[in-house]
Amino acid sequence: MDWQAVRLSVELALVTWLVLLPAGLALGRWLATTRFAGKAAVEALVVLPLVLPPTVLGYYLLVGLGAASPVGAWLATHFGVQLSFSFTGLVVASVVFNIPFMVQPIQRAFEAIPRDLAEAAAVSGLSFWQTLWRVELPLAWPGLLSATVLTFVHTLGEFGVVLMMGGNIPGETRTVAIAIYDRVQAFDLAGADRMALLLAVASLVAVAASFFASARLTVRR
């Protein structure tokens, strides 16, 4: 068992989640509550990472953000940041790849909140933040939970994007999914076995737990 890879995967999932949660909350709520020209285009962009082959997405990220690209060069000279074949680059790729998994459940959850509740809150004297905290979040909570679990599990298992952007550097970019592939390539099926089982069980438990909690948390109307 490559514990270093497990730890790296969990760290990547945590950081991805931390970055995406506030962004996904803002984007999802905005898409759920506002109507504007070009909304369909924004929604299509949000879903795009879901339908693109991971290798294609990884390829464009590598070409667009790698050291040879203008963005990559600019980041390297001004911040000393290198995105290709680094953990930071992995985080960027993972965040982009997980946008639909975070945004869509949140958007659906906010869409399900009747509009007049926010208006009733405003008339009752609640500010925007009070309404968000006391009315919208408690009602959208199952959606947030499901977005969190999906993002986390999805990050643990992602392969193509990680391989394209990060390669296979132990301790830096070798995640569990890459490690499994690595073990198989080395004919160490027993090692691959254990890690594959770990990943499968962890994913199943997380998704089942979120479904269970979501059913309990959903408020009857």
Added chain:
Amino acid sequence: MTPLDPQPATGEPQAPGPAEPASLGLQVQVEQAAPMPLSGAFACAAGEMLALVGPSGAGKTSLLRLMAGLLRPRQGRVTVDGEVWVDTATGQWLPPQRRHVGLVFQHYALMPHLDACDNVALSLLHLPGPERQAQARHWLDHVGLDAAQQKRRPAALSGGQQQRVAMARALARQPRLLLLDEPFAAVDQMTRQGLYRLLADLRRELAIPIVLVTHDLHEARLLADRLVVLDQGRVLQQGTPAAIHRAPRNARVADLVGLQNRFEGRWLGPAEPQGTGRLQWTGPQLAQRPAAAHAAPQQDPVLLVPDKRRLEPGQAVNWVIPGEAIELVEPARRQAGDLDGVVSQVRHLGEITLCTVDLTGPPWARLTLTLAGARPALLGTLDALSPSVGPDALHPVAVRLDTRLVHVMPVRSA
């Protein structure tokens, strides 16, 4: 004109000038064509209940949202007790949070994740926690929810109880204006009676303007001091229910307030005695009249009705006559001036009886009567008729009109 009199309705855009009287209660004026047309002005004094009535899509709810601050008018002004809530001319705008308005939503808009008590406490966030709960319980007691019900979430409460929670939440704000959006639409008749009583009690103790939106005219007449009749975003007429029913401004208002006996006619000009005029009752075109009309064409009858000196001789008019001005008498007791007709339909609906009478001479019109149980003379006649002749048999009657109650309106090219 007292300061509380409504400003003239509809039509001309009115700029609130400096000569505007010291405004007490609610004053609303709006004039916009988009995003939805809204036009008109009305007022509501403290302690008064005003009903906005009109068909769906007439702009009732939009006006309510305008008053609550959930809708910003393109051009308009709302003041309460002289305080400006919105004035597009000066750019003044008070957000809904700072208006202290109680709004009872059509579907209540209670927070599904909070129990009744917390729902009310939500509008008391300016108070410290324990005080908030105490106040919330006080208001829920006041609207008649017991302690067990106060701990239930909306889904576990009946429609009437949810309505009371919504009312308590609105009142807990200590509103300066209470707005009710179709508040009784979703509750059964028995619950409704209880809510009417609650509203009447509250109205006495609150002494603030109350605006009620309803499409139920019966309810509007029952509860409101004054009506504002709306159609397609325009204020068509306002006044007491009795005044509007007696003298609708035009045919559309007559239809909107459910006046059944509206007819067409031609104004023939003033007559003796002073203050009366001659109205020719023109019925349907000859082609649409029954065959009997072709056999013996006669002149359409001329009625002597009150003249308000607004009409030109020869002008086409609409006119209404209230049900209480129509009397049916046995043909044997027919007098000069009575019209001949047959009772073509009698429908008993509990305490009221719907009755249609077709005239058997010019103008061949159909009259509709809603008879309450308290019309013994007439009901006696009908009851005597119905068993012998069956429910839909044609029974001859003489129709006597009290033409002093006729109200004549010019036909407007809409």
